[in-house]
Amino acid sequence: MKFGVVVSEGPYTHQASDTAYHFVVSALEAGHEVPRVFFYHDGVNVGTRLSVPPQDERNIQEQWTALAKEHEIDLVICIAAAQRRGMLDENEASRQGKDANNIADGFRISGLGQLIEMGIQTDRLMTFGD
Amino acid sequence: MSEDVKKFLYLNRKAPYGTIYALEALEVVLIGAAFDQDVSLAFLDDGVFQLTKGQDTKEIGVKNFSPTFRALGDYEVTKLYVEKESLDERGLSADDLQEIMYEDEDDDWAEKPSIHIVSRAEMADLIADQDVVLSF
Numbered sequence: 361m362k363f364g365v366v367v368s369e370g371p372y373t374h375q376a377s378d379t380a381y382h383f384v385v386s387a388l389e390a391g392h393e394v395p396r397v398f399f400y401h402d403g404v405n406v407g408t409r410l411s412v413p414p415q416d417e418r419n420i421q422e423q424w425t426a427l428a429k430e431h432e433i434d435l436v437i438c439i440a441a442a443q444r445r446g447m448l449d450e451n452e453a454s455r456q457g458k459d460a461n462n463i464a465d466g467f468r469i470s471g472l473g474q475l476i477e478m479g480i481q482t483d484r485l486m487t488f489g490d
Numbered sequence: 491m492s493e494d495v496k497k498f499l500y501l502n503r504k505a506p507y508g509t510i511y512a513l514e515a516l517e518v519v520l521i522g523a524a525f526d527q528d529v530s531l532a533f534l535d536d537g538v539f540q541l542t543k544g545q546d547t548k549e550i551g552v553k554n555f556s557p558t559f560r561a562l563g564d565y566e567v568t569k570l571y572v573e574k575e576s577l578d579e580r581g582l583s584a585d586d587l588q589e590i591m592y593e594d595e596d597d598d599w600a601e602k603p604s605i606h607i608v609s610r611a612e613m614a615d616l617i618a619d620q621d622v623v624l625s626f
Contacts (some may be wrong), residue, residue, distance in 0.1 A: 366624070388499075436626055440517055440581055472521040479527065479622040489624050 364482035366475065368489030370402030371420040372413065377406045380488035383422055388431055395482070396434040397424070398475045399467075404442045407435065409464035418439045425466035434469045436474045447473070496621035497528045499514040502537035504626065506556065507547060512540050513555050520558075523565035530620075531562075534573040534613060537615035537626075538580060541572065541605065563592030568604050575610045599625065 365384060369376035384394050386422060399406055406420055413419055428435050437447060443456075449469045452460040479485050500519050506512045522529065533541055540556070547554040570590060577583060592606040608616065615621070617623060 370626075400518075401510065436578065441514060457570045472518050473524070475624075476498075476522045476527070479498060479624070480494065480527065485622050485624070487623075489625070 361484060362395065362482045363387055364485045365394060365397040366479035366485065366489070367399045367403035367406060368401040368487060369396060370405045370459045371411070371450070373402075374490065376488040376490070377403060377420055378418075381420070381484075383428065383486065383488070384427065384433070387419040394433055396429075396436060396474070396478045398478055399435070399437045400441055400475065402445070404437045404447050405490070407442075407464050407467035408421045408447060408462045408484055410462045421464045425464055428466040436461065437467055438475070439471055440471050442469055457465075495526065495528055496510070497619065498522060498530070499617060499620040499623045500529070500531045501617070501623055501625040502531060502533045502540055503535040506540040506545065507550060507552055510538070511626045513553075516555060516558055517590045517608075518624065518626075519567060519611070520565060520584070524614070525540045530569040530571060530616070531567065531615060534614065536580075537609050538572055538576045538582060540591070541587045543584065543586065548574040549550055552620075559588060560590050562590065563604060566592075567596075568592040568602075569606070569607050570604045571608050571613065571616055573610055573613045574607050586593075 365380055367377050367380045371377045371489055387394055406424060411421055424435060448461045449463040450461045500515055502515055504511045521533050541559060545556040556622060578609050584607050587605060591601045591605050593599040
């Protein structure tokens with residue numbers, strides 16, 4: 361089966377991104393496909409490369425980046441939600457006149473159309489949030 | 491209906507202000523309208539407050555986005571289902587909600603109400619009938 365995954369809560373504060381991660385790992389192990397994960401609301405904050413959790417804790421962004429690389433998962437951060445929350449890639453930072461960008465490797469910023477498209481193209485859409 | 495058309499339900503469960511969920515849900519609905527899917531919106535729990543009339547957000551300093559609901563008909567989003575029990579539990583009735591109309595192109599552009607009050611059991615059936623449910 362082909363799953364689309366939505367993460368709609370921020371990392372560390374809320375378990376949604378962890379549960380989504382474990383779901384995707386398990387789904388892939390069971391032979392399913394997960395072509396895309398869409399990060400919305402505070403979920404966009406998962407994609408910052410500037411997060412530095414204590415060394416004895418999981419690094420949520422690095423977990424996603426590694427998983428995406430291994431399985432060619434498209435990690436999409438919603439641009440509208442990202443801009444509100446200070447999540448910028450290089451292009452957006454320069455377009456908005458900001459002096460920094462913070463998107464982690466393996467993530468990309470794109471529009472809400474990617475969420476709808478994922479709903480159309482997958483067999484099941486799973487939302488991990490509140 | 492072509493095979494590419496899926497039934498999308500946007501489930502609105504939270505109050506319009508206090509958190510950003512309602513506003514960002516509406517942003518998804520507006521973008522999603524361009525994809526020509528079979529779209530419905532459902533309002534339950536505190537989500538029923540999103541459709542109340544006379545919203546005034548001046549004192550809390552955030553944008554009042556409630557007028558946008560009246561424009562949904564222009565995006566061909568014409569099915570808004572409101573759970574009766576959620577209204578009752580909050581002392582609200584259909585009279586407390588905005589009037590949201592759309593023009594029915596299959597009926598000589600007659601103006602029709604977009605809001606339908608449904609029971610909890612009907613809401614459960616509606617949700618079960620969907621291909622894609624996005625919960626906010």
